[in-house]
Amino acid sequence: MYTFGIDIGSTSSKAAILRDGKDLIAHAVVPLGTGTVGPSQVRAAVFEQSGLSQKQIDYTVVTGYGRMKCDYADEQISELSCHAKGIHYLLPGIHTIIDIGGQDAKALKISDTGMLLAFQMNDKCAAGTGRFLDVMSRVLNVQIGELGPISEKSTHPVSISNTCTVFAESEVISQLSNDVPLADIVAGIHDSVAKRVAGMAMRIGCVPDVAMSGGVALNIGVVHSMEREMGCPVQVHPLCQCAGAIGAAVLAWGKYIKGAIKANE
């Protein structure tokens, strides 16, 4: 029995197909989000990988920013619940998930079975999100992907104190013009993001084990900063970007089973 989960985000689309709710037989990421060809591209990709078509899918769940406009889905579920389930699938034993995306940051507390217990979101302010890193990487004239490796060379991270991204940018420029080593500045930027997000996570309480997901989780520097801020190890699964889609597929299976039981009554 096959279930299909698709996560239509604002800047990327992810999809996953599960067999019998446990075997991940296909997954894909396309860096184009809602309103573009991204969703249809990622859908085509997983069908090709698995050799399946929509007809063979028993239940489809859509999630993410663009979840309201998906006509082939059986149900739409919030990205928070889907993410929780997805990380639980990838890393059983996780109870706290920190998701830092391009536009927002979330902290999720989940149960032993991957059910969402509590959540905290920052969806208004650029500080503590990928956007902050975007701005800084431009100022520093480095690629986003280079930030992590650069920061690992830092010996004395600077303190970027401002929570306002605009002011923080000016702080970074000032550090640059004072010939502070690039690695120390980048490490300082990572610490700033980690601090902001850790504070948010502490509001729901940090229960081990802790995992990070979202685009920013691929930045090893931020991950290490988070570990220092939270005072505990932070795991990152290589497929974490697909957590939402995977979780959607897991939840889809649950819904399908429930529906099948009901039908038999």
Place this chain on the structure above:
Amino acid sequence: MADLHTNLSLLETACMNPRAQLDNYLKQGKKVVGCFPAYTPEELVYASGMIPMGLWGGHTELKLAKSYLPAFACPIMQSDLEFGLQGAYEGLSAVIIPTLCDTLRCMTQNWRFGVPSIPMIPIVYPQNRKSPASVEYLISEYEHVLVMLSTITGQMMTEKALCDAIDVYNAHNAAMREFADLANDHLDVITPKVRHAVMKSAFFFAKDEHTAIVQELIDGLKQLPAYKFTGKKVILTGITGEPDEMLEIFAENNIAVVGDDLAQEMRQYRTDTPEKGGGGLRRLALQWNLRHGCSLIHEDGKPRGVMLVRLCGENDASGVVNCLMKFCDPEEYDQPYFESDLRAAGYPTLTIEVDTQNTSYEQIRTRVQAFCEML
């Protein structure tokens, strides 16, 4: 049935266009006095033969207000000031501003200089209600309000008129409480949006008129069979639970509002003026001492959490939505305490930032949906 929906429509229209209500009263030759949130002695205005009308802000582009208020003043004050400066409140004879929080304190001065065409009447409620002297003090504040009202408008009040006004307001409170109770048996008709309209519209009508309408609503509802609501039930807490877009998202997720602790709604109606205790002014002052569980009124022991737990139990709610007015520091101080009390009692809380200047609701939609999935 037609009556029920006609009345609901009437109340919803008033909320969407309070200016029309104001113009209506002005056309009738009545004087109208604007009342800032959250508590003002409306009875004094009413007893002086005028109509008190609530000024709870609204969605508007902020331009002129920026010369008076920094970005971190709450949206209600920002929009009230903007409306005042733009002339949207023209026709009001005066405004009454209670200094219940730091921003409201400043508003008395901003209005005084910014909108001199509408005279400002300040009232400073006592916060040390344990002191018996606070009653005398509040009476003197009421008298000051009366002097200013009569000087500005020429309208005066008699003791009898005040006692009648108190009766009218108490009757209104009773009707609103009855409505709130009854609404829970008719959640198909009284959706979150509709419930809010009934509550908020009280600020745009003369209280006795509003009572009459609400009484008809109650009679109409009683004729309907009780509705078995199968979705999730929540209590709202905070200053205001709006706008409609947020309430529609609740409905979308099959969430019903079965009670509230909102400054704009039940906090107005849950405390009556005592029938005994002295003359009208004294009784009105004693009512202040009876108010309970509001962030704007000093109280020992952080009792709001216990109150909310009780509200959940009484109304069969499974959680609380904290409609946290942006930049509202009194509410922000209460938040960790009542969240903790609710958590201990097994009631999850969702916090939604309330901002009348907001234009996008996607994030709220996600949060509400996730919360619903959690309940």
Place this chain on the structure above:
Amino acid sequence: MSDTITTESSAAPAAKPKRPKAKSMIMIGEQTQALFENARLAKERGEKVGWSASIFPQEIAETLGLVVLYPENHSAGIAARHQADPFLQECEGSLGYSNDLCAYAKVNLTYSSVLAGQSEVELPDGGKMVRPDFLLLTNNICNQLTKWYENLAKQLNIPIFFIDTCYNPYDYVTETRVRYVRAQIDQLIKDLCEFTGKTWDDEKFQKIMKISQRNSYLWEHANNLMDRKPSPLSGFELFNYMSCMVCNRGKESTTALLEQLNAEIEQHIAEGTSTYPVEEQFRVSWDGIACWPYLRHNLHTLKEYGINMVASSYGKAWAIEYEDLDGMARAYCFASTNGDNASTMISRRLEALKRFGCEGTIYHVNRSCKVMDCQMMEVQRQLSALAGVPFMSFDGDQADYRNYSEAQFETRIQGLVEVMKQNKEAKANG
């Protein structure tokens, strides 16, 4: 606050000899140490110790012989020594508070949570801000204090002794307010005596009143000496002495140190010297409390242009004159500039601008302080027009170091200087 809140707290790489510490500064350091030491000893003796709002009638605690500490002042010290970060993180994190709140409160609520055993943040001062047994509260300064103390009372399970001083929308304090405040004072004294086991001694009260009045006079006198041209002090230094007026206003040790301070200033005047390190080019008024986390940067930037702060709204903050409890009731309603209406605020500031010959105003938009910021734009506009003096504002915070931009401050000061320079030249040319 056992250290001075000046630039001297940071490491100085310069080789030039440092000015020896003024005796008055040593005295205030000793006084602060003594206050915390007394609190510790009082706790050891099993006596009740309180925390108080900064403009609570200290005469009451002083007369009763109670040791009282001041959270606002304490938080300012933590912020000035750059120790606020873990407190802010904990407050906005595990304690679940909004970032929007006053940073003095944020720091203190975390500190109190540590004392209550509910948070684990290292206390950089080792816990010398001892756990209180009662709270003394007035709201003349602001409403946030009331909520802050409500939370402290609940957290620490202690009583609040509250005097509601009521905001003054008029240009004078109404008799109705005086009666209400007086009644509260009378009851509070009774309740506090019952709670602490102390007794009220009217003779002692008379003595404390006299000392407090003397200290108010000396404080105002010292501030007023700044009207000399050039000013005998670097104005920011007066912020260092505020703790004696906040925490020890009714004590003889304050009389001694203020007399010493006045003597030092008079000596500077006599000798034509000043503690202001460069030539005084521009005289300005500083509106708002100090931006404690960035005093060093503020001073450095101002020094670059020869700007000296010669006036502030704190000079007259404790100009509290009265002869009896009724007078005290009235005085405390009027004491905090925050409890005044705009016209009073304007007239007080106008007086200062004229008296001290100020050429500009620097207004600190203190993110922690809505009670000031939400009416200051209009006040500054009117003031500027009345006094003919330009003003400039900058974003900062009294304790939250994350709300400040060095670049913004520098740019705006430069702008102010340009206007002041223009005005000076225009005046010179008639």
